[in-house]
Amino acid sequence: MEDGENDGKRLVFVTVGTTSFDALVKAVVSQNVKEELHKRGYTHLLIQMGRGIYSPPKCDGADGSLAVDYFTFSSSIADYIRSASLVISHAGSGSIFETLKLGKPLIVVVNEDLMDNHQCELAEELEERKHLYCARPHTLHQTLTKMELDSLVRYTPGDGTPVARIIDRFLGFPDD
């Protein structure tokens, strides 16, 4: 999962999908998180902030620190994920599976401000299966210090064949 050293750029891509998740954006640009990312060799931090209100300060990284940039929405974040060395995402199933299917290391951050937070069930289940790391905004730094990305297991995409087979059989179509 490591990128080549061609241009030396190692991007951390943060996505909140269509939600508003200021707590994550603030956590990601907090001093100790940026320092930890920098220590681990990441050079750029790009934040897709969705409907959030908080705009993080941009930084061009000319002084050797982490370069920080952000945008609100994009019609497709697949290219950003592809060019990233690490993805930090909200717990939306779309963002999670899009990242896992592209084979990128992923930290999922659960939004504690959401009522009836069933989203964390998915993140915790996938973490148990070692496909990603799961954190809260205030534990993100801790997760970053402890994570071992090489120990993550690559996710194998599923498909709808079992559903189709059961429906076919139920309707009386012959098995292929």
Next chain:
Amino acid sequence: MDRYTPRFYIAAATDNMSLQKARSFEDSLADKLLAVEEDSLRFTQIYRSREVGQSYVTSVWTTIVAIVHALWLMIRIRPQVAGALPSGYLLDLVQVFQILCNGPGTCIPLCVIAFLFKVLGIRWSSIFYVESVARVKKLSLSGLLLYNLRMADQFFVQWPQLQKNYPRAHYVGCLM
């Protein structure tokens, strides 16, 4: 795919991505569909009975609106199933309708109407419900309704924990 034709895709009114993806998928299929009388209905939007985070009190009214809209759609869409049917049905006398649904909150009005039509003998249909991949330990409200009221003919879950708690469901693994 030629067993299940013509195909109609119905997505929530607030969902901008799903119909696009459905169109791309249909365009990618080698065989074009048989012409349908109302081509504009192939990709339709429906009012969602409840948005994420919406209060249950206001949901009563929005659900009623969604059910009326679903009724309108069901009356306008009158497909016939091409291909073999289980023995016992005469193809030219019966119009059969298969509903494959996922979206919690979005599909309930359609399923309610379809189930009502079935009970009243207006039109026969089969309802297949796939619970969201984000539901690992507990069913969504839509899932609970369809499962407990036995409105779905086949009920699919994507995680083994759900199958333990809801034994009439088919565990088909993670479809993502």
